[in-house]
Amino acid sequence: xxxxxxxxxxxxxxxxxxxxxxxxxxxxxxxxxxxxxxxxxxxxxxxxxxxxxxxxxxxxxxxxxxxxxxxxxxxxxxxxxxxxxxxxxxxxxxxxxxxxxxxxxxxxxxxxxx
Amino acid sequence: xxxxxxxxxxxxxxxxxxxxxxxxxxxxxxxxxxxxxxxxxxxxxxxxxxxxxxxxxxxxxxxxxxxxxxxxxxxxxxxxxxxxxxxxxxxxxxxxxxxxxxxxxxxxxxxxxxxxx
Numbered sequence: 248x249x250x251x252x253x254x255x256x257x258x259x260x261x262x263x264x265x266x267x268x269x270x271x272x273x274x275x276x277x278x279x280x281x282x283x284x285x286x287x288x289x290x291x292x293x294x295x296x297x298x299x300x301x302x303x304x305x306x307x308x309x310x311x312x313x314x315x316x317x318x319x320x321x322x323x324x325x326x327x328x329x330x331x332x333x334x335x336x337x338x339x340x341x342x343x344x345x346x347x348x349x350x351x352x353x354x355x356x357x358x359x360x361x
Numbered sequence: 362x363x364x365x366x367x368x369x370x371x372x373x374x375x376x377x378x379x380x381x382x383x384x385x386x387x388x389x390x391x392x393x394x395x396x397x398x399x400x401x402x403x404x405x406x407x408x409x410x411x412x413x414x415x416x417x418x419x420x421x422x423x424x425x426x427x428x429x430x431x432x433x434x435x436x437x438x439x440x441x442x443x444x445x446x447x448x449x450x451x452x453x454x455x456x457x458x459x460x461x462x463x464x465x466x467x468x469x470x471x472x473x474x475x476x477x478x
Contacts, residue, residue: 288449290451291469294397295465333404348409349417350420351403351404351406352403353401353403
């Protein structure tokens with residue numbers, strides 16, 4: 248079965264630190280999403296990537312298609328960044344992906360302490 | 362305001378009693394999807410729809426039905442709920458990008474917490 252692995256599962260850091268969350272997948276993809284789930288449960292889509300790099304405010308997402316790996320970086324982290332960060336991929340049709348099914352990682356639980 | 366709404370937000374029911382969770386979006390999105398989220402398993406896709414009258418199974422479709430008669434609505438139907446369907450359910454929608462079948466940023470509903478006794 249095509250899989251998505253995230254690391255670390257849990258991460259606690261001090262305010263201001265540079266944060267990196269990793270996502271690896273087993274076979275070729277056509278799109279990768281980064282999502283943020285707040286403690287109250289709501290989910291927000293942060294990025295959708297198919298190549299290269301995207302930046303929004305203090306968040307940066309990169310993807311290396313050849314290495315089947317993506318990273319989400321948070322610069323100058325703040326306690327309000329505390330959330331679960333989830334990676335999701337659409338495996339391409341040659342990898343057994345459906346027309347647009349998504350497979351999710353189990354999430355990285357991030358806590359930023361003041 | 363652009364949004365995805367789900368109803369009900371909380372539901373406690375009993376085994377075998379048919380129920381429907383509604384999902385509606387006001388962004389004219391083609392793509393809509395249902396997910397369930399369980400501790401230790403993360404989010405898993407149940408069903409998705411690329412447009413009106415076009416639906417497809419995700420990873421965990423057993424025990425669920427969907428329909429897409431209108432672009433804005435995508436209800437999730439549990440014909441005979443069982444305790445293993447106790448979960449947190451999310452509906453999401455997005456545009457479909459013109460290149461291939463890629464989807465754009467997804468917008469999520471607030472979630473429906475379902476308990477089946």
